[in-house]
Amino acid sequence: MTTRMLSGHHHTLGAHWDGEGVNFALFSAHAEAVELCLYDVTGQTETARYTLPEKTHEVWHGYLSGLDPGAVYGYRVYGPYNPQAGHRFNHHKLLLDPYARQLIGEFRWNDAHFGYRRDDPEEDLSFDTRDNAPFMPKCVVTAPSVFADDTRPKKPDVSxxxxxxxxxxxxxxxxxxxxxxxxxxxxxxxxxxxxxxxxxxxxxxxxxxxxxxxxxxxxxxxxxxxxxxxxxxxxxxxxxxxxxxxxxxxxxxxxxxxxxxxxxxxxxxxDVVYNHTSESNRLGPTMSFRGIDNASYYRLQAENPRYYVNDTGCGNTLNVSHPRVLQLVMDSxxxxxxxxxxxxxxxxxxxxxxxxxxxxxxxxxxxxxxxxxxxxxxxxxxxxxxxxxxxxxxxxxxxxxxxxxxxxxxxxxxxxxxxxxxxxxxxxxxxxxxxxxxxxxxxxxxxxxxxxxxxxxxxxxxxxxxxxxxxxxxxxxxxxxxxxxxxxxxxxxxxxxxxxxxxxxxxxxxxxxxxxxxxxxxxxxxxxxxxxxxxxxxxxxxxxxxxxxxxxxxxxxxxxxxxxxxxxxxxxxxxxxxxLSHPSYIHPPHRPESYDIKWLNSDGLEMREEHWQEHHSFLLGYLLTGPHDEQSRVTLLVIFNNSTQQQEFQLPDYQAESGESALCWRWLVDTIQERGIPERPSAASGEKLNIDERSVAILGCNKDIRFAQGTSND
Structure with a gap:
């Protein structure tokens, strides 16, 4: 490995191996200097330390030739420790690279993680000089992604x-x-x-x-x-x-x-959490963002930047309005x-x-x-x-x-x-x-x-x-x-x-x-x-x-x-x-071939306005009908009965053709049964069913449902 760090480039944040060495790039608008600390493969012993030699467009960067994937590192960032102005730099704290793709070791709680002296009456206005490196995980340089291989399974792309x-x-x-x-x-x-x-x-x-x-x-x-x-x-x-x-x-x-x-x-x-970080409020630890550039990464109270905006209830709020923080989230x-x-x-x-x-x-x-x-x-x-x-x-x-x-x-x-x-x-x-x-x-x-x-x-x-x-x-x-x-x-x-x-x-x-x-x-x-x-x-x-x-x-x-x-x-x-999973909202149709949705009362007719006002009613029919030219599985009826006793419900009627069986309705699910498998025979159009108390009944029919009266609420 070379003992001299070259300037490298600022274009790609994080640590990137190009086959011959590693380019390091870290955003910090307010830092005065950035040190790269290298460790052995266990992450326990520091082996070298380099100052990043260049700052371009608020990105500190440097290049080490001869460094390979698997290299272990962290940062120390120098700058003002002035919480009242929003700055909390503390070079005694080893920091995680926000772009690190792999870590080694576990975060172990120790008072050295705090940038201030916890026993000081001034709390976070004080300054702590203890080194937290022994208790910090470290970053690991990874090889360029090989995950674009065409032999890998394609995404399912479920609608x-x-x-x-x-x-x-x-x-x-x-x-x-x-x-x-x-x-x-x-x-x-x-x-x-x-x-x-x-x-x-x-x-x-x-x-x-x-x-x-x-x-x-x-x-x-x-x-x-x-x-x-x-x-x-x-x-x-x-x-x-x-x-x-x-x-x-x-x-x-x-x-x-x-x-x-x-x-x-x-x-x-x-499930991703881009609203806050683990560094908590002003009394939290200095692990990464706080020590790299607190005033850029977090939303601070305008009248007193010592304090954080806490829209998350977790102590801090990530400042996604900042272009570099937005870039971090998008890159992630x-x-x-x-x-x-x-x-x-x-x-x-x-x-x-x-x-x-x-x-x-x-x-x-x-x-x-x-x-x-x-x-x-x-x-x-x-x-x-x-x-x-x-x-x-x-x-x-x-x-x-x-x-x-x-x-x-x-x-x-x-x-x-x-x-x-x-x-x-x-x-x-x-x-x-x-x-x-x-x-x-x-x-x-x-x-x-x-x-x-x-x-x-x-x-x-x-x-x-x-x-x-x-x-x-x-x-x-x-x-x-x-x-x-x-x-x-x-x-x-x-x-x-x-x-x-x-x-x-x-x-x-x-x-x-x-x-x-x-x-x-x-x-x-x-x-x-x-x-x-x-x-x-x-x-x-x-x-x-x-x-x-x-x-x-x-x-x-x-x-x-x-x-x-x-x-x-x-x-x-x-x-x-x-x-049941129609891609568009279903409304009462303007054309016979459209999908339809209706809400039914116990008579099997459409709910009227007065039915919706019956506040102590717990019975509702939910009828979904598909286009008339579909051959099967076009009509589904769900009956909710949350009454404390069995209720009678009349099945909707349909226009039967000559010689056609009237046994249209087939039981599909009955929540009375432990596994939901109904133990009831098919039912005829217009038949009255007894729906058990506090249960759901689901029935299917492949016929054209006809309504003689009623108005839709939908």
Whole structure:
């Protein structure tokens, strides 16, 4: 290796090997000098230190010939330590390269990470000279990507209208799976194992959404309680995969997992956190961005730059309005989409990405950058449409082609099934794909990502078993997590030996799942809900890296198998009856050959205005009809009965031709049954059915439905 650093170039940020050496480039507008520190292969011993010799357009850069992939490094950045002016440079702190594609070692908490002296009365106005390098992970130079090889499986390119999302966690999903090799459990290799992929394919989902896999660390307050950040929403590196999910500490392991999913026709979506970083507020650690250029990377309070804008609730907010920070996010997204093969992203606290000085703007620079990008504009983009900043709730306001987590859907369905009065009109809108929220801006039903549960909150099993949160294990005196869960425990809080309560809870899980999977829009299932997984009433299990979060595969019994079979049945139904996932909003037709949607009362006739005003009615028919020239699977009827007793429902009539059988209606799903498989014979047009209390009945007919009277509400 040469002992002299050459000037190199500023064009490509990060560390890039060209076959003869490595070019290093780091953006910092306000730094006075930048040192590159090289380490041995273990990352424990510093072997050399070089000053980057050039600064071009606010990018510090240098070139070392003879340096190869696998080289380990970090940065020390010199500049003013003046928090009141927004600057927090401290060259005593080893920093991660924001563009590092691989890390070695783990972040270990130590007071040396703080840029100030924690025992000083002036807090962050003081200056700490301890070296944090022994406790920091280090960056690793990687070889140029070889992932563009044409022999790799092509992306499945699942249409939005056919997408079914399965939200899961790399570690928790496989850590206790007996068919996954022990060394692969809890890793990318385990999630990409053939047994896991076969399970997901058999279930019927199309797209796996992974909780954060970009390198993250534990928050200090979590560490002090002896807990771990399990979910991963505390990102420290936007390019490097989380090292704990790697077997051989090779970033290519992630791409191999993605290739396995693609080979099976399944998509991989990533939950990404570009709204804040792991450096927290002014009293947080100095790990990367804060020490490289605090005033550029973060949004600071204009009246006092010592303090951070905290629209995220996590202590800081990334300054995506800055062109270099926007470039960082865009480069990161392109890397994961192209080099790593990812099919789409779900953006945590997404309003942050569009917030400008006057508030949220759907035409903010970030959204425009995405829209004009030939690669990113074609993949799946999902927003979590809320944060805690001013005007932070933005459901329905993201631009096309974005989709959004629809918490209004979640809450409406929960309210209906726990028998809150007056829910029928809103329930119909949510079943319709929330056109009242999304269609007004010209967007499609799949813009609504419908969900009953997610990683944040109760699992489905807990939703029907607990009235209150039980978060004491989190060490916050049960004060964290959502206070109101719109849940129902059926008379007993938590586990019970009462057979009647258990039966009611299992049926309610089926009711909720059935509602989700017959709704227009994009359904999302929380991993383990199809197995009845419980978190013992913890609705904020972000810090529980233990059996509370891990799926206990060895202990699954008959009820888990039954529920899994039920979800499989529903997903097959959704795939067979494409009218359930129509790519456009369905309205009463102007032409006979059009698709149609109708809302029915117990007489099998269209709901009238007075029916919608019956606040204590819990019976609704949902009828979908396809073009008349289709030969089969054109008409679907879903009957929701959340009454406390059996209700009579008259099936719609149709115009029978001479000699035609009247037994049009065939039972497809009945949530009374543990596996949803009906035990009822076909029914005749116009026949009156007894629909059991608190259940969902789904029937299909391939005839032309005729209505003699009634008006449509849609």
């Amino acid at each position: 939005w209208s056919q997408t079914v999302i399965y939200e899961t966690h790399v570690r928790g999903f496989t850590l206790q799976h007996p068919d996954v090799p022990e060394l692969a459990r809890g890793k990318f290799a385990g999630l990409g194992h053939p047994k896991i992929i076969a399970y997901l394919k058999a279930l019927g989902i199309t797209s796996v959404e992974l909780l954060p896999v970009q390198a993250f660390s534990d928050e200090h307050f979590v560490y002090e309680k002896g807990l771990r950040n399990y979910w991963g929403y505390n990102t420290s590196s936007f390019f490097a995969p989380h090292t704990a999910y790697l077997n051989e500490n090779d970033a290519a392991e992630f791409r191999h997992m993605v290739d396995n999913f693609h080979q099976a026709g399944l998509e991989v979506l990533l 997204l392109r890397y994961w989409s192209s080099d790593m093969g990812v099919d789409g992203f779900r953006f945590d606290l997404a309003p942050v990405m569009g917030r400008e000085p006057k508030g949220f703007n759907p035409r903010a620079s970030f959204f425009q950058a995405i829209a004009q990008d030939p690669q990113l504009s074609r993949i799946k983009l999902i927003a979590e449409p809320w944060d805690i900043g001013p005007g932070g709730y933005q459901l329905g306001n993201f631009p096309a082609p974005w989709s959004e987590w629809n918490d209004d859907y979640r809450d409406t369905v929960r309210r209906f099934w726990r028998r809150e009065p007056g829910q029928l009109p809103t329930l119909a809108r949510r079943l319709h794909g929330s056109g009242d929220i999304f269609e007004r801006s010209g967007r499609r039903p799949y813009a609504s990502v419908n969900f009953i549960t997610s990683h944040d909150g109760f699992t489905l099993r807990d939703l029907v078993s607990y009235q209150q949160r039980h978060n004491s294990a989190n060490g916050e005196n049960n004060n964290d997590g959502h206070r109101e869960n719109l849940s129902e425990n059926f008379g007993v809080e938590g586990p019970t030996d009462d057979a009647a309560i258990e039966t009611a809870r299992r049926r309610q899980q089926r009711n909720l799942l059935a509602t989700l999977l017959v709704s227009q829009g994009t359904p999302m299932i929380l991993a383990g809900d199809e197995l009845g997984r419980s978190q013992q009433g913890n609705n904020n299990a972000y810090c529980q890296d233990n059996e509370l979060n891990w799926i206990d595969w060895p202990s699954l019994g008959k009820h888990s198998e039954d529920l899994n079979a039920f979800v499989t049945l529903l997903l097959k139904l959704r795939a067979d009856y494409r009218i």
